[in-house]
Amino acid sequence: MTHNLPKPPESDPAWAWFLDVDGTLIDIAPTPSAVNIPQQLPPLLARLSQCHGGALAVVSGRSLDNLRLLLTPFDPPAAGLHGLECRDAGGGVVRAAAPPGLDDIRTRLTRTMEECPGLLLEDKGLALALHFRQAPEREETARRAVAAAVADHPGFTVLAGKMVFEIKPAGVNKGSAIRSFMTQPPFSRRRPVFVGDDVTDEDGFIAANDLGGLSVLVGPPRDTAAMFRLDDIESCRVWLALAAGTVWNSQMGEGAD
Numbered sequence: 001m002t003h004n005l006p007k008p009p010e011s012d013p014a015w016a017w018f019l020d021v022d023g024t025l026i027d028i029a030p031t032p033s034a035v036n037i038p039q040q041l042p043p044l045l046a047r048l049s050q051c052h053g054g055a056l057a058v059v060s061g062r063s064l065d066n067l068r069l070l071l072t073p074f075d076p077p078a079a080g081l082h083g084l085e086c087r088d089a090g091g092g093v094v095r096a097a098a099p100p101g102l103d104d105i106r107t108r109l110t111r112t113m114e115e116c117p118g119l120l121l122e123d124k125g126l127a128l129a130l131h132f133r134q135a136p137e138r139e140e141t142a143r144r145a146v147a148a149a150v151a152d153h154p155g156f157t158v159l160a161g162k163m164v165f166e167i168k169p170a171g172v173n174k175g176s177a178i179r180s181f182m183t184q185p186p187f188s189r190r191r192p193v194f195v196g197d198d199v200t201d202e203d204g205f206i207a208a209n210d211l212g213g214l215s216v217l218v219g220p221p222r223d224t225a226a227m228f229r230l231d232d233i234e235s236c237r238v239w240l241a242l243a244a245g246t247v248w249n250s251q252m253g254e255g256a257d
């Protein structure tokens with residue numbers, strides 16, 4: 001509930017890094033597939049990981065496959081789909097089981113998308129996302145359609161993100177993913193630091209706080225469990241570069257090569 005949050009402190013070699021991607025490391029694009037990755041971002045993350053004994057994981061609403069494509073050639077441990085699928089440091093993948101009802105929800109929301117131009121239903125396998133970034137005036141329509149679609153399926157929950165409603169199995173979130181990583185090497189016995197931007201990152205902030213770590217909100221002040229705040233994505237990249245013993249060069253441009 002704090003508004004005037006301080007900037008995060010200088011990094012420590014004993015930290016374990018957990019990083020959200022969209023809105024934290026990269027700009028949010030009009031559609032999830034249209035992102036532009038600055039070419040120096042994957043090597044920066046690889047270097048940051050190296051400086052911290054390999055204890056860096058990305059924690060995202062994207063799928064593991066999608067994250068791998070996005071960050072290539074860097075391929076860190078990752079939690080995808082808000083923690084529904086996790087790849088550990090050894091490459092082992094654990095996926096949550098989908099509760100019954102996903103097909104029904106998908107069918108209903110596909111109909112909604114067809115009836116409402118501008119709404120985009122993204123099928124993530126174990127989860128769905130109804131985006132209204134292209135039609136912000138349809139937020140209420142999207143909210144009602146999602147609420148109606150999940151009403152009969154108590155195994156699912158809705159997360160209201162930035163211009164998107166995420167529909168996912170209940171009980172698993174970014175916080176549970178971070179807690180799980182922290183029981184395993186190379187994360188265990190380190191101090192977790194979670195950096196995120198969205199309300200869907202609040203579970204991650206709470207987990208990092210509970211584990212004696214640090215939580216960093218990227219973006220404008222708002223009600224949050226985070227302890228620290230950085231103004232924007234660029235400030236976040238600069239801070240991470242400093243922690244990796246290097247300098248972020250914004251002059252290199254987005255996605256140029």
Ligand SMILES: [Mg+2]
Pocket residue numbers: 020021022023024196197198
């Ligand atoms: Mg985000």
